Amino acid sequence: MSRAASVLWLRRDLRRGDLPALGAAASAADGGNVLVLFVLDPALWDGGGPARRAWLAATLEATREAYDGRLCLRVGDPAEVVPAVVEEVGATSVHVSRETTPAGVRRDKAVAAALGEAGVEWVETGTPYAVGPGSVVNGSGDPYKVFTPFSRAWRDHGWPAPATEPQDLSLARVASDDDGWKTVRAALSEDDLPELPEAGEEAALQRWRDFLDDSVTAYKDERDRADRPGTSRLSPYLKIGAVHPRTLLAELRGRTGQGAQTFETELCWREFYADVLWHHPRSSWHDLRPALKGMTYEDNPELVQAWKEGRTGYPVVDAAMRQLLTEGWMHNRMRMVTASFLTKDLHVWWPVGARHFLDHLIDGDIASNNHGWQWVAGTGTDASPYFRVFNPVTQGQRFDPRGDYVRRYVPELAHVPGKAVHEPWKHDGAYDHGYPQPVVDHAEERREALRRYDAVRGSGSS
Known part of the structure; x- marks a missing residue:
């Protein structure tokens, strides 16, 4: 086992490219090792259906390969597992992409509190969105209630360019739990699984570029046709963070035509709903109005x-x-x-x-x-x-x-x-x-x- 100066805890950001939290972890390590960690939380794993577990499992396998086999997989309650791993490797900081869902916020507060008691720094850098939820408000400082004005403000707000991978990144090699990868492999072997797309960051980027080459021009007219492959089919990759919307928006820049504009608007809808949930956590399972x-x-x-x-x-x-x-x-x-x-x-x-x-x-x-x-x-x-x-x-x-x-x-x-x-x-x-x-x-x-x-x-x- 190698020591690590900092820990990068992945959640909804299962990729290596365009990941600001990775850069922050590398900077904090200052030439030392970065441990890349994923915690398989039984409370979430057991509550998901077979297809969702299999998709996460396939993406974890692809992410491990992207990190040269050095993805540490641990099983348990993150509030217990993350501090234990930090103590094990001697890290002084934990780096994450900021979470904004109600459950994610509660989990992160618990983990950050446990780390704080041990004197370990908790650092949030970036979010799963081009514009972090809560960042776009109206002239009175209030959140938008309707999509169209939100979309105008969202575009006016803008987003940074995709993050570059840190140079001379040194990854720690730390053992996973014995049953962690066994659980992942078992999820991929369950009976009656649906036909899943190819998983991982490379597959996401390939699908995106195929869409740009073949379908984005006609997207506005074709996206509602259920009988045709007119959509991007990128939503599973965005959900799990195999690709960041900022990456897509950067490659859309300069493209004209209604298809590209419509696709950008669809990305904005995703960000709008995340913003609504951030401001109104109860709306996850209760009527907003x-x-x-x-x-x-x-x-x-x-x-x-x-x-x-x-x-x-x-x-x-x-x-x-x-x-x-x-x-x-x-x-x-x-x-x-x-x-x-x-x-x-x-x-x-x-x-x-x-x-x-x-x-x-x-x-x-x-x-x-x-x-x-x-x-x-x-x-x-x-x-x-x-x-x-x-x-x-x-x-x-x-x-x-x-x-x-x-x-x-x-x-x-x-x-x-x-x-x-x-x-x-x-x-x-x-x-x-x-x-x-x-x-x-x-x-x-x-x-x-x-x-x-x-x-x-x-x-x-x-």
């Missing part, structure tokens, strides 16, 4: 299970839910469609769906996911109008016009041609291979949803 207080919701486990398994009888909804289960990812337009179906056709409170998504999405980010659900439910910042109820048939016809997306994930309907697949009840023989009838009547449930929304909005609760 209590305008719908008193709303009545249904508790029907059978219908919720049908939604989760992709057996609602509405083809585009079922295709999307099955994509989630088979890939650990879902097309963004379809996330809105399936969320609308759960909250407004089945009348289920949005956290039920948000938890299911976080269990399965390898890009499941609590700020983006849960505020996206509130947007659909009509309870969040920039909320969709409460009376907007996505029609699963017309959404399918518009964004999967030939039915290719549905047939890809719903083999029971593979024999139904063209756009007819979105209305199997109108096609003879559509149900010959076991596809279910609709579990509800969309037109009726739309009227019921509007009735419920009107009732609470008219009660004075807003």
Whole structure:
């Protein structure tokens, strides 16, 4: 085992490039060794679904390789593990990217307090965002409540250039826990895992450059088409920090056209939701806007299970839910469609769906996911109008016009041609291979949803 002057504790920054905290750790080491550490916290590991564990495991393997095999993996409560490792290697400082989620903030306060008692310096450098949450405020010093003015201020605020890797970096070689990498390998061997993308920083950058070369020009027009590969598919890498948004924004600079501008705006949405969560921690699992207080919701486990398994009888909804289960990812337009179906056709409170998504999405980010659900439910910042109820048939016809997306994930309907697949009840023989009838009547449930929304909005609760 080698000694280390400083510790770099990785969390949502599993990469080596464009990592300011690595530079800070190297500077603090002043020519000494830097220990790169990851703590596998059973409280988080055990609570994630198999796909999320596998994606983290694959990324950890890639990160270990990026650090020349010198990623120290320890298992346990970070408040106990990090101070123990620091004492073991004799480090005088611990370096991290600042965390801004409610759980991350609580964890870091506990670790920093334990280190402080031992006289070890706690240093936060950078965040997982181009502009750190809390940095963009209006003229009165208050946070923005609406996306469009936030996006203007976010662009005006700007962000630094990507960080360069420190020269002459010396990495400590410190043993991992015996069962740490065994746990990682076991996660990659679980049964019925979805088809995961290639993991790691190199894979993220390759996907990004392929997107820049092939797809960014048409991104504005193609990103909503579920049947085409028009999105970047970078969200799993951004979630885990295999690539930093600052890197992407730097390479977008100078590119003109609506596609590049739209992609930048999508990155801004991610930063906006992180900012909202920073200022309103309770909004992770509670309505940001209590305008719908008193709303009545249904508790029907059978219908919720049908939604989760992709057996609602509405083809585009079922295709999307099955994509989630088979890939650990879902097309963004379809996330809105399936969320609308759960909250407004089945009348289920949005956290039920948000938890299911976080269990399965390898890009499941609590700020983006849960505020996206509130947007659909009509309870969040920039909320969709409460009376907007996505029609699963017309959404399918518009964004999967030939039915290719549905047939890809719903083999029971593979024999139904063209756009007819979105209305199997109108096609003879559509149900010959076991596809279910609709579990509800969309037109009726739309009227019921509007009735419920009107009732609470008219009660004075807003």
